[in-house]
Amino acid sequence: MRTCFDPEEAEEFEAAKDLLIRRCVTWAQEHGHPVDDLLLSAAVDARHESRDGRLAYWDGASIRFFLLRYVPYKVTAPREELDLAPATLRTYLRFLDVTGLRDPRGATPAEAEEIIDGTRAEYSAALDDPTLRGVATFWAHTALDQGVDLTVPGAFERFKRDLDAGRVPYDEQVLDQIMQNRFLYGGIEEERAFPQPPISLPPASELTEAAARSKTVQRLITLADWAGKDGRALTAAGNLRVADALEVSALLGTGEDGLRVRSATDLPQLNLLLAWAKKLRLTRTSKGRLFRVAKAAPLLRDPEALWRRAFEVLPELGRVVTVPVTTWRPEPILAEIFREILPDVLNSMYGLDDMPVVRLEETVWLACEEYFVLDQENERLRDLWRREVAQDLGRMFEVLSDLGAVELTRGPADPLYASDLDEVFSPEATERLRTALAEPDLPLIRLTPLGLRAVRDSLLTDGRDAPLLGELATAPPAELLGVLTQHYPPQDATTELQGWLARPGQNLETLLQAVRDCPFRTRVAAMLRVLAEALPGRRLLHDLRHDPVLGPAAWTLLIDDGEMDPGSLSEREHLLMGAENFLSMLELAGPEGLVEQLRGMGGGDAYGFVEAILASGHPDVVGLRELRELVAEPLRRTARHPLRLVPTRRPGDRGRRKKRKR
Structure with a gap:
């Protein structure tokens, strides 16, 4: 169960969202918590569309954004349904907490509920203000006000025809204000940012x-x-x-x-x-x-x-940082875009050691060419501008060095910085860089610990994910493993895990129990994988072969790694491992996708396969219930002649199953 997806992973995200909503609604109904499918879907979408895309990370800023900006701007529903958003968000955050999905770097459950309670009056006022709506939401609410049932197929299209014909009254002043707001401030959409590598900081x-x-x-x-x-x-x-x-x-x-x-x-x-x-x-x-x-x-x-x-105000000082040269230009190029360039340069250095200054010079010049319309014909003039930008950039680095944010040294460039030149730069710039990077004594630059901390703070303020080694030292076991599986490279995951285990009362057994308690099979596999890779000797999966809960997941990983022969499993173990795989497929593909796959695999016998899985004794009670209700029942209703798989054992025929009619 992943809780972070790239924007391009649309199908994977939709499957995960459906799973989250389905499980959360069921849990809420069982425990008597208020919930609304539409608003729950909006909460998941809001985080997926954010700068960092972490579905399970909620802090004060993201909670307030969802309630005070996202819902009024994007969600169309009757007012009595929209009023449920704070309660639905509270239910969702409680669900993330009890299932171990919560990102521990966000607000604690108590903090989150206090923030939600504190926004109630503001939320009501935001719903009362129609100018906070998006254009699409404005027209959808107008349709609702006219009594249009938007759930009826074709209803909105008929509304649009009436609107075009001038038969629908609407508030022109509100629409004008919405359009003006969008022109002045843009929408609420956020561009996804690249994830940052974990860093370490001194005391x-x-x-x-x-x-x-x-x-x-x-x-x-x-x-x-x-x-x-x-x-x-x-x-x-x-x-x-x-x-x-x-x-x-x-x-x-x-x-x-x-x-x-x-x-x-x-x-x-x-x-x-x-x-x-x-x-x-x-x-x-x-x-x-x-x-x-x-x-x-x-x-x-x-x-x-x-x-x-x-450090915070430095971007506002571009005019005096970039010392103007004596030319006819009234303002240095870099000074005009200093506020944008300085954070970009610092972000590009984040988590890296000894970056060649010449590489940054070319990157900044590339940005200048995008910001300004430069004379492409006058090569001599363009070369002069490029050299002046490099000179002003050097002055910026000197200022950062005096502040103590960067360290300037000299030496050879890491080959990494010459590996992607053709993909990033023009042929002319690539040739310049190849020649420059071959020099044995180049100016190099890196962020100091002070600079690292400051850039990380700015990244966090911008809503980006910037892991810090050691920040998970006291995180709950399930939440620790969940973050490590998705946001930490193996080496950093090992460092963080060893630091966690070094604290009193925190041991491997508590981590394994968290994995046993996890209600998502794909997450169980990811958790076991990160534990197996982080612990010395890598015997963990073999030690778990006979664990009554984790055994099927351990077998699957061992077989995938080629460390275990499938033939060594008993009939019952084969069935349990099959259940593990089916339940994982249910999470990844959704009920409809799994039904389709089963029909393709087993044809009319597909129901028999699922019936055997349901009788396997797999410990995932929640998953088996979903498999029965959402997969087995549709297959049973369409099966030509339901079959049952009865495990049998014959000499020399390990792992085979014999079909018998009921």
Whole structure:
């Protein structure tokens, strides 16, 4: 049972969604919890359509988005049904929790329910506001208001004909506002982001010390203290006097105090620090003087908090980071798209070591060509622009290095960075890169631990999945294994699992019991696989051969790996393994898909196959019930002459089954 699918995996997602809804509705009815199929489907869709696509991950932002944006924008139903959305979401999150499907990195069950309760008034107000609807939802609600039963085939088409003929009244002002909102803010659709690799970070104390050592943090504190509460005089143009600019440059250690300049604006590093301090509200100008902001004192006493804030506002400082060259251009190219380029560059470095700077230069130039209409005919001018972008990018890296977000070194490039050039770049750029990457001493760049943490924080804020090794150390066993099976490469899964097992009270038996308790056969197989690969010796599956619950799954994996001979199974074990496979197929293909496959495999005897499976004694009670109700019954109703499989054992005929008429 996967809970994350790529956008291209439409069929796989729909099968998983049907399974989730079917199981959740049954569970809710058995336990007396309110549930609505339509709203449950919308909840699953909302997470699938999100930036990270994790169906079982729900935090405060995703809960509020679903209730306050997604449902009003996308879901069409009578008001009394829409009012059930908070209760249905609560039921769904409880179901994820009790079945072990919940992603433990989201809100806890208690936190989630508190958030849902806290949105009730806002949710009601959102439903009352028709301008929050999408265009399609607006027309669907208009049809409902006209008494159109949208469940009747052809009803909406007839409504559209009446609408085109001018026979349907509607609120033109609301529609105009909806169209304006879409033009100004876009819809609620989110583009799926690439999953990020797990990273590790040093202890928090080391990150705090690193922030205090940051050259930029120290300079910002020094600059604010130099300005002081009494302030420093400014020129009529609002700049520092040259003498004061050279004085503070010496204090800051920028190396600009020895320059002969006519204006303080000729000192680029000082200009950047002044702009940075102003953006952070460490300093302010008033009545011709530069002052330290009194309310900034707590931030100035906390280097780590100051570092975080300095990193957050850096994308807004593109004009002063990218020092303009002396050309006719009024603005450097990189400055105009700095807010977009800086996060993209940092994200591309995330989780990688020693990236060649020249590779990033070509990537950024490629982005510039997409953002701007450049003169394609003037090759000399384009080459000049490309070199200027590379120069400005180098300045950006120096600023990030002074901040302590990146580390600049030199050395040979990893062959990885030359392996996909033809797939990404033009022939001209590919040739440039091949030549450059062959050099033995290249400028290289990597994120520091401070930079890694900051980029990860921004990824999480953007709704992306960014695993951190160690964050699952206290996760419930089922939820731990569920995340490892889907979001961690084998080596990182081993690291995370060993860390989990190292904590008191957390052992292999608790993990195995979580697997036994899992009500989804495909998830059981994935959990066992990650355990078998992560534990030394890989004897786990062999040790589980005689486990009454996990045996069939272990046999299947061992046979798939070629470590077990199918002929070594008894008749009853063959039947149990067949049940394991049938129940897995039911989860993956859905009832209709399994019925079709069985008919193709067994023809008129398909019902007999299923009847034998139902009598196998497989421990998956929930799966067998679904198999009986959703697969066996349709097959029985269409069977020509129902048959029963009776296991028999004859000398020299292991594993064969004999058919007998009832």
